[in-house]
Amino acid sequence: MTQLLSLRHLQLKTRMVLILGVIAVSQTGILGQFAIRYLDTVLEEQIGHQAMRVAQAIAASPTLIDAVETRNTDILQPLSYKIAKSAEAKFVVIGDRDGIRLAHPFPERIGKPMSDDDGDTNAPALIGGIPYVSKALGSIGWSVRGKAPIFNHTGTQIIGVVSVGYLLDTVEQLVSNHRLSMMLAIAAAFAFSVFTAIWFARHFKKAIFDLEPEQIGQMFEERNATLEAVREGIVAINQKGMITTFNHAAIRTLELPENEQYIGKHIMEVLPDTGMLHVLRSGQPQFDQEIWLHNHLLIASRIPLRQDDKTTGVVTSFRLKNEVDLVSRKLTRIKQYADSLRSQAHEYNNKLHTIAGLIQIDAKDEALAVIGQETSSHQAFIQQLMSVTSDSVLAGCLLGKYNRAKELGLTLHIEQESQMSALPDALPREQLVSILGNLIDNALEATLAHYGRGGSVTLSLSDYGKELIFEIEDQGPGVAESDRERIFTRGFSTKSQPGHGIGLDLVKSLTDHLGGMITVEPISPYGSRFTLYLPKELSELLRGKDLNAGPIPFSGPAN
CATH class of the missing domain: 3.30.450.20 (PAS domain)
Incomplete structure (x- = not known):
């Protein structure tokens, strides 16, 4: 030993x-x-x-x-x-x-x-x-x-x-003569074994990057620890499509049973829609692709493994798309929120000074009138919301956007004939408010940039017929006819500031996932109308999916 x-x-x-x-x-x-x-x-x-x-x-x-x-x-x-x-x-x-x-x-x-x-x-x-x-x-x-x-x-x-x-x-x-021959054969076999061992050791060490077995064992332990430490889901397959790596982050992200053994199974048995077999056949990497996988919207990268110019496997890493977008949007919105708060503080300081001056000159009735103006419009909007919809999630979203519009010096109007009381239970509310929130924010920014403070955004809601219809009209510069399809492409934006080109792509992805449709058209004399159509009856395909597993809602600029 x-x-x-x-x-x-x-x-x-x-x-x-x-x-x-x-x-x-x-x-x-x-x-x-x-x-x-x-x-x-x-x-x-x-x-x-x-x-x-x-x-x-x-x-x-x-x-x-x-x-x-x-x-x-x-x-x-x-x-x-x-x-x-x-x-x-x-x-x-x-x-x-x-x-x-x-x-x-x-x-x-x-x-x-x-x-x-x-x-x-x-x-x-x-x-x-x-x-x-x-x-x-x-x-x-x-x-x-x-x-x-x-x-x-x-x-x-x-x-x-x-x-x-x-x-x-x-x-x-005679036997002695053969015994001598046998000894020579043993010596020749030993010499051949030594030569073979040296050749094989060199070839083997080249294949394992000149590492010793103990080093490989240590690296294997480090690799396992690294896979379990990262927050991204990581899955790898070999040349035959068999799973060789499946970390716990992937299991948690995709909400798979944790008591099953996935390593050794074919990727089609576990994740048939992963697209890894396509990368295995083509050998072309894919970076930051948006995919629906196991009822989750993900950002995924797929990298082929190569050895001697031959694809021997594929590794994919992924995270929930809402996590990536949320971080990006939070970073880009910090400055905008700060600017908005500064302008809001300046506006309210002016109003407070006005009220204080009225009180000092003993004009109490005028001071009360100014205070009433600040609350009457807010109460009127809440009363209108209560008559339009009984859904608390949708109402909360619209009230938040109303307050956001006031911060920007704009007005959010809801058409008087609007009605949205027949929201289907199967429709995931967080995806709905994510779509509407991005469209309204996009309209507010377009109006502010083109019309300036005092502009307005108009919202119309209808649940008549077999579809839910949402119309958002802004007073922005409008969308050029050549850009009406491109605005839904990730990364495309008509604005020069960084941090745009994300929201409308998310809107289009979620709308397609819900089986709906979105259109954009110009209005006179200027501005754009975005119309969202969502079916009341979800398709059989969507009924089989966990729609509530989609992105969490967030607010911010859409384009």
Whole structure:
């Protein structure tokens, strides 16, 4: 264990060389030992069969049969030498039917039982007439012997036995030669493993940017911590469209079940409308795109992952669009609110001075008249709102815009015939007031810029028929015919000040999402009329969506 732990201090290349080298030596050594043992066994079997075949051939010799029948050792002794030499055998021993030697490499052993050498009674050959192979320690060492019975000329009677032997030293010599070859093979395998390990380590480290495994592990932990720390939702897929990253911010933003495992699933199973597969096929990045995903309006960026000029995956990051727009609009509105407050304070200071002067000259009735003028118009507008609509959210929005108009020195009028009491319950109020708030703010700014203080914006509301109709008329410079479609494009604005070109794009997106329509037309002698149409009956598509998950309302300049 200590040795394994100490390997962590070595570089990856050194570790791979050591590990692959040990594996190569172990595998080659084990296979070599098995091969040598198998070779030893096979060689013994082959030599034994060869000895038995030679013994059978000798036993069938007519000269040998005649000499055995007559027990003529003078013929058998030199014959055995000659046969042993020609067969490259160590010895050839010939015995009679009783196992008594008639020929032997050592002449002094002639006439003695053959069983003296190895304890073998030669029974299978002498009694059963069966040739066989035996292995025994004889007078000249360990040998493999092939034995065959000698029959008379008619083949009816066993008259003796022939034993042909090969020393096992021959087998050992052959095995030793192969063992040397095996050792050379082990050395060659080790050298090849070292070379392969070095090459593979270089290639592998290049693929992992020359990092060590411990560094990769640390970076992986840092990557997971980073993914969980960011507020943006992050989702990544591989080349097959399988999800490889899905952080908790993405789960929370899309309001997905937190107890499910998303990594390993196909992106079409979880987020079929994400558009990541299109980026995977095209390889073209997309930045700051507005998308509807899982019933949420998002700002998303999709970046393809590349390796060797090949797209291997896609990463997308996203946030709720209302969060991005809200931050942008808050930053751009701070100065405008400050200017508005300064002008409002200046106006009210003048009125307070006027009231104070009237009181000082004891003109109390005139002072009360001035104070009444400030409250009467406000109360009249509230009474009109109560008669036009019973929806508190819509009424609160319009009252806020009325106050905003007064701050700017303008007037917000509501047509006397207006009526809006049939707002459907399924219509998300926050999206409705977001649309109206942006349109009214846009009209107030256009009127102030063109007409100046004292101008007015007129609002008409109608719920007759199958649609909700909202008309906003301003006293601005109007919209050029060539710009009537472009004003709904994100970033386009007829104003030169920064921070515009956002609101009308949001209005168009929300209107389309609600299944409605918005138009713009000029009015005489100057100004524009924006008309918003929203269906009372939402389509089946919208009924299946969580409409209340859209952007939260906010006020500010629309264009």
